[in-house]
Amino acid sequence: MKILVVEDEPGMLDNMVRSLEEEKYVVETAATYEAATEKIHLYKYDCILLDIGLPDGNGLTLLEELKKQDATLGVIIVSAKNAVDDKVAGLNLGADDYLPKPFHMAELHARVKSVLRRRKFEGNRLLELNNLTVDPDERTVCVNDVQLALNRKEYDILLYFLSNRNRLVSKTALGEHVWGDQIDEADSFDFIYSQIKNLRKKLKEHGAQLEIQAIYGIGYKVQAT
Known part of the structure; x- marks a missing residue:
């Protein structure tokens, strides 16, 4: 399974990538809105982990673009912003889940597996x-x-x-x-x-x-x- 991590904080990005790669995912990264936009237009992903607060753009705008391009794509918002309005806006735009920072990597893995089962395997474990x-x-x-x-x-x-x-x-x-x-x-x-x-x-x-x-x-x- 192929995952794109959109995250501008280097330490968090590195931790997420290493942890996901240990789970045998193919992982690519983008640290800016511009880089993420380029990635999603060039490549296909099974799941995208999306930070809202990017230095050069709003992650919610990127989410809206993602869902226009592929409504079946799994997206989990991963953000330090824990405001109800942000969560509601993200889910209304088509995000599958919302994971506020800080979080344990085990929880991230569980959320990713859940989204992949729903989006790729019709909710089945096998x-x-x-x-x-x-x-x-x-x-x-x-x-x-x-x-x-x-x-x-x-x-x-x-x-x-x-x-x-x-x-x-x-x-x-x-x-x-x-x-x-x-x-x-x-x-x-x-x-x-x-x-x-x-x-x-x-x-x-x-x-x-x-x-x-x-x-x-x-x-x-x-x-x-």
């Missing part, structure tokens, strides 16, 4: 497709109740496919989502092909009833078999 079950909280994948040994990227690719089942996923979108904006520095998509090849092999060996279809020149599509 993702299931025929005989395959994924537990996003535990980061486990089972076929017929037998756990697969997937590396981090193989798991992230599979989770992204299942979150977009029956949809065409472009190679660029997949790369950005699993590797973050570092994908811009890549010369080719060979590393993606390699991970998908290994993932297909493991799924086939365990008898998973799904197919990762390659759409020549465009990307991939996952369907039940």
Whole structure:
């Protein structure tokens, strides 16, 4: 899962990023309104942690823009402002949750997981497709109740496919989502092909009833078999 943290306080930003990365999220950051605006127009995210008090703009204005662009995007307002008016305004503009500072990182993780379940997994704790079950909280994948040994990227690719089942996923979108904006520095998509090849092999060996279809020149599509 890919998260954008919009926060201008360096110490808080660093703590949030390190904590989220320990939970195996792909994390990108923006410390200003301008940088955040650029990010959301270039990349797709599963969840955005948004500070209201940015040095060059209002986070609520950014929230309004985010929801116009993608009404299904999960947004959690993370702000030192704990006024009722700010909270109500944020929720009315489409924010999923409001977390006042200071907070424990364990609470942040719980709020993020809750938003992702609602927005990406239809409120379910587990993702299931025929005989395959994924537990996003535990980061486990089972076929017929037998756990697969997937590396981090193989798991992230599979989770992204299942979150977009029956949809065409472009190679660029997949790369950005699993590797973050570092994908811009890549010369080719060979590393993606390699991970998908290994993932297909493991799924086939365990008898998973799904197919990762390659759409020549465009990307991939996952369907039940």
